[in-house]
Amino acid sequence: MTEEQHLREYTKALKAILPKHFFEPVPARMMYLPIFVGLFVLCAWGIVATPLVLLKLLLSFGAGYAFVGMGFLAHEILHGAVTKNPVVRSIAGTIAFLPLLVGARLWRKWHNVEHHGHTQHPHDDPDAMGTLEVAQQKPIFQWFFRQAPAFRSLFLFSSFTFWFSFHAHMMLRRFLPEFKPHERRVVIFQAILPYLVWLGVFLLVGPLNFLFVFVLPWVIANFIAMSFIATNHLLNPVTETNDPLMNSLTVRNPRWLEWLTLGFGLHVEHHIFPVLSPKYAHIVAAKIKELWPQRYNELPHWKALYYLWKTPRLYRDHRNLIEPTSGKVFGTMGFGLPERVQQHKRARINARAVGKKRRRSS
Incomplete structure (x- = not known):
């Protein structure tokens, strides 16, 4: 892949060939x-x-799908892809994000402004993973990255069951001081509101039913949402320039599943045009591939999850991930991934074969 290009280079070229109603x-x-x-x-x-x-368990899965569907829709609404009316957008976004315990105003600051404005920037993107340098300065990170790679991958995938909502609370602590006083009251209210709503549901249905009505669906929704969010960026290089063809990844599923998940996996397209409705994302994807076929990053969703499991979550530099227990280096999308993962896999297989031969000969 060539050097970074700025977001505006893509938007300018695509707007010249796409219908104007795509941006409504x-x-x-x-x-x-x-x-x-x-x-x-x-x-x-x-x-x-x-x-x-x-x-009850089977119905919980239905409720879990409703929860994550509302989360995907909230993302779409709060970007302005459904309505330009700020009042309708705020109310609908607040309702849709109730299951995942996220406030609409906080989301617009944390996600729309900071994440989209600084995608995969090593310091400014609130959703980017850390570097080796940062990990070496914090004792908890030092301990964590000394653990076996399989344990860390298991922890990462297990954390998908709660991480989206937990991360939202970390973002509340991080960004609340940056809001003006009158905005701060709205942010706090929207942060408390979901708990009041679900407390009411708890009192209405009782503890056992609440486990199936909210807790299990919340876990399912968090897991599905994070399975997309983590693969959309964490396999990509970090970038100083906001280059969505370098720092974002589109993950593909069967068309029926993409319909059920509101097209959320088409993420390169979303980062080029955040206000674009997913309704048009497949058409935009085809145009991007025509203009920049060597730069476009796309994987089947299952394969992206596989590479997420196999690679460490620590950046040695802007283009490479590093496994701190062995010093092995893994490339990122466009810079050796997935080839280097396959190379490491073949090396392990060869090492096992050599070991077996030695044991037989001895």
Whole structure:
């Protein structure tokens, strides 16, 4: 891959060939909100009504899908891809983010402004992973990165079950002081509101049903959301320039699954045009591939998760990841990944084969 290009170079070239209506909101997408809310209410009613634990469990998965669907829709709404009306956008975004315990105003600061404005910047992106230099300065990181790679990967994937909501609370602590006093009250209210809503649900359905109505669906929604978010960036290089073809990754699923997840996996396209409705993302993806075929990063979702498991989450430099227990270096997307992962895999297989031969000969 060549050197970094700025976001504006892509937007300028694409806007010249894409229809103007692609950059207008698609209000019809708001219909997903009552559908997801209705699905959750239906599943919650079934959970409370049935005495069968297995059926409660199955209905929890339906509620979990409703939760993550609302999260994907909130992301879309708060970028302005559904409506330009700021009041409607704020109210709808607040409702849609209730299951994941995220406030709409905080999200717009943390995600829209900071993450999109500084994607994969080693210091300024609040969602970027750390560098070897930073890890060496913090005792908890030193301990963690001394653990076996398999343990760290297991911890990473296990953390998907809660990380999105937990990270939101870290972002609240980080960015709350940056809001003006009148905005700060709104941010705090939106941070408390989800807990008040779910406390009311807890009192209404009781502890056992609450486990199936909220806790398990919340875990499912966090896991699905993080399986996308982590693969969308954590395999990519860090960049000083906001270059979405270098610092972002589109993950592909079967078209029916992309429809169910509202096209969230088409992430390179989203980072070039954050206000673009996912309705048009496939068309934009085709245009990007025509203009910059060597720069576009795309993987099947399952394969991106596999590489996420196999590679360390520590940057040696802007282009490479490093395994601190062995010193092995893994490339990032466009700079050796996935080739280097396959090389390390073949090296391990060869090492095992040599070991077996030696044991047989002895």
